[in-house]
Amino acid sequence: MRQTITRDDRSTAETTALDGIYVDGRLVRPDGAQYFDVRDPATGRVWNRALDATAAEVDLAVRSARRAFESEEWSMLRPADRAQLLIDFGSAIADNAEELSDLQVRENGKLMREMFGQTKLMREYFNYYAGLAQLPLGATNATHLRGMVNYTVREPIGVVGAVTPWNSPLLLLVWKLGPALAAGNTVVAKPSEVTPLSTVRLAQIASEVGFPDGVFNVVTGQGAAGRALVEHPEVDKVAFTGSTPTGKAIAASAASRLARVSLELGGKSPNIIFDDADIEAAVTGAVAGIFGASGQTCMAGSRILVQSTVYDEVVERIARRADAIVVGDPREDESQMGAVASRAQYDKVLEYIGIATGEGARLVSGGVVAEVPGLKEGLFVRPTVFADVTNDMRIAREEVFGPIAAIIRFDDEEEAVRIANDTEFGLAAGVWTGSVPRAHRVAGLLRAGTVWVNNYRKTSYATPFGGYKQSGLGRENGIDAMREFSEEKSIWIDAGQGIKDPFNPRA
Structure with missing residues (x-):
């Protein structure tokens, strides 16, 4: 029309x-x-x-x-x-x-x-x-x-x-x-x-x-x-x-x-955090991977897979970091996350927050619109983190294209790879580990066009992307x-x- x-x-x-x-x-x-x-x-x-x-x-x-x-x-x-x-x-x-x-x-x-x-x-x-x-x-x-x-x-x-x-x-x-x-x-x-x-x-x-x-x-x-x-x-x-x-x-x-x-x-990219990783760096990478660009990127690390031995610590750190993100006027230097791009996308993000809650995911941060002074009509959503997500939930399977992180627990490397690959998508993935052999091994097993190790969301004109x-x-x-x-x-x-x-x- x-x-x-x-x-x-x-x-x-x-x-x-x-x-x-x-x-x-x-x-x-x-x-x-x-x-x-x-x-x-x-x-x-x-x-x-x-x-x-x-x-x-x-x-x-x-x-x-x-x-x-x-x-x-x-x-x-x-x-x-x-x-x-x-x-x-x-x-x-x-x-x-x-x-x-x-x-x-x-x-x-x-x-x-x-x-x-x-x-x-x-x-x-x-x-x-x-x-x-x-x-x-x-x-x-x-x-x-x-x-x-x-x-x-x-x-x-x-x-x-x-x-x-x-x-x-x-x-x-x-x-x-x-x-x-x-x-x-x-x-x-x-x-x-x-x-x-x-x-x-x-x-x-x-x-x-x-x-x-x-x-x-x-x-x-x-x-x-x-x-x-x-x-x-x-x-x-x-x-x-x-x-x-x-x-x-x-x-x-x-x-x-x-x-x-x-x-x-599209993508539903896994960002995998093993217990031998630098946890502070991994949390920073996970937060940047999903909340950078307000989550509106095809390569967003929207599924954060965390090994069970460090799961509670990582969930707590990611939630704390998400709570601290300044949502505001995209033209202001102090703003760390801007608006959702359109009314249709804004409504979609809010709908998926409801879907995730209804499926039993545990909301640990955000889940609400953001109030920005002087921009009452703006389309702002707080960075949102769901824990205890299982990979069969819609929030883990469907691309939202917004600032919503779904944290999934895994026990060992084999399970991490299985969950990561259990998706119709295969655009990107991240691996956080202190083990060089594991980095190479897991990168080779992931079915994705780009795999970052101990970093996330990097591209170059000189390297293929798809x-x-x-x-x-x-x-x-x-x-x-x-x-x-x-x-x-x-x-x-x-x-x-x-x-x-x-x-x-x-x-």
Whole structure:
């Protein structure tokens, strides 16, 4: 259902700066376009609007990307020149980091310092992919045939549809945008309707540094816009970050025309604390792993598995640390946790608190909304800790995407691994131990795409990230991402063997 603006807390400059789709290097507001509210979850107020794109507007953006892909201005661009554009883009993002961070905080309510840190880091992502843009990713292959030379090259796929979430809207787009552009593709991004405007501004910056028109386009909108992009016959690859059910629907749609797809989906990640761990460090890691970003991250360590010999101590320490977290205005330096990003997500978090209580989990911290002075309409929830959780409870099996920790007891290493792997997800996991052999052994047994040992929630542009099982398909970041956004071509050259007539064996 389309929404319309219901109240006006915006300045004229805010209203007109970003409320369009970004196509062919310019902001476009089609006649008769509909718009929807963009709310600040920390204040509860509407502060801007975004264009609710239809299939016709999505088609406009995709056709722009197709023209740009086939244009000599992009397809024939030297790798060194493409690399320089990526470097310039990263520098411009760093120069505009304060503005881009503020936009994201106003959209999703996360801490300013976290958004600012992510935004500044994007320069390094683009510098990294600028290097890979100039790196020959093919190979010369030895074959069993004399007089024949074989080598492979990697070529761009074409038009990429990038569908991105609201929790880290720009960084998670850059995970796709960097390798996609470095490989020579063009992109149409569809950000979450919760966080649409920061992505429009990012596309404007790309044009300002010299990317050809149509190379990076943005369509804002609600569910219909996303479906139109995923189903568009001119989209050659869909790269999606979001929930597992939506990812499955995207994969099914893409499969109907054999479009390429990569999916970074949900998680219910185990953070395992053994009794030989540095308990203080493990508690710090467990608290950061679930309450960082208000728990609104796919890799959140939402299941904290604790060995029975230290269980009571760890539960008490985690509860005490959770009680001490300052929930407040995400723009204030003293705040340690910001708002939940949207009313729908806020209601979901509160619902799961009720579900966990009803299932018999023991509430040891939080479980209530947070009152923040001056922000009565804000969407704030206290960090919540449940102990005595069993792995068959919904709170242990379903992704909440909020600040709720579920603490589960285990007796020995075998049981810890069994509980950790007893999930439909397989995105990430943590292991806390003082034993080097155990660290390697357990990391090898966990069915997860990323395992941290004595740390948690670390990523890098140079290392692959992705999930096992229903946590996704493919990998983002690192050289693997360049392969995800390119096709491999095998080329054979006759170096003297000569063609043999298969119909004349005596020839």
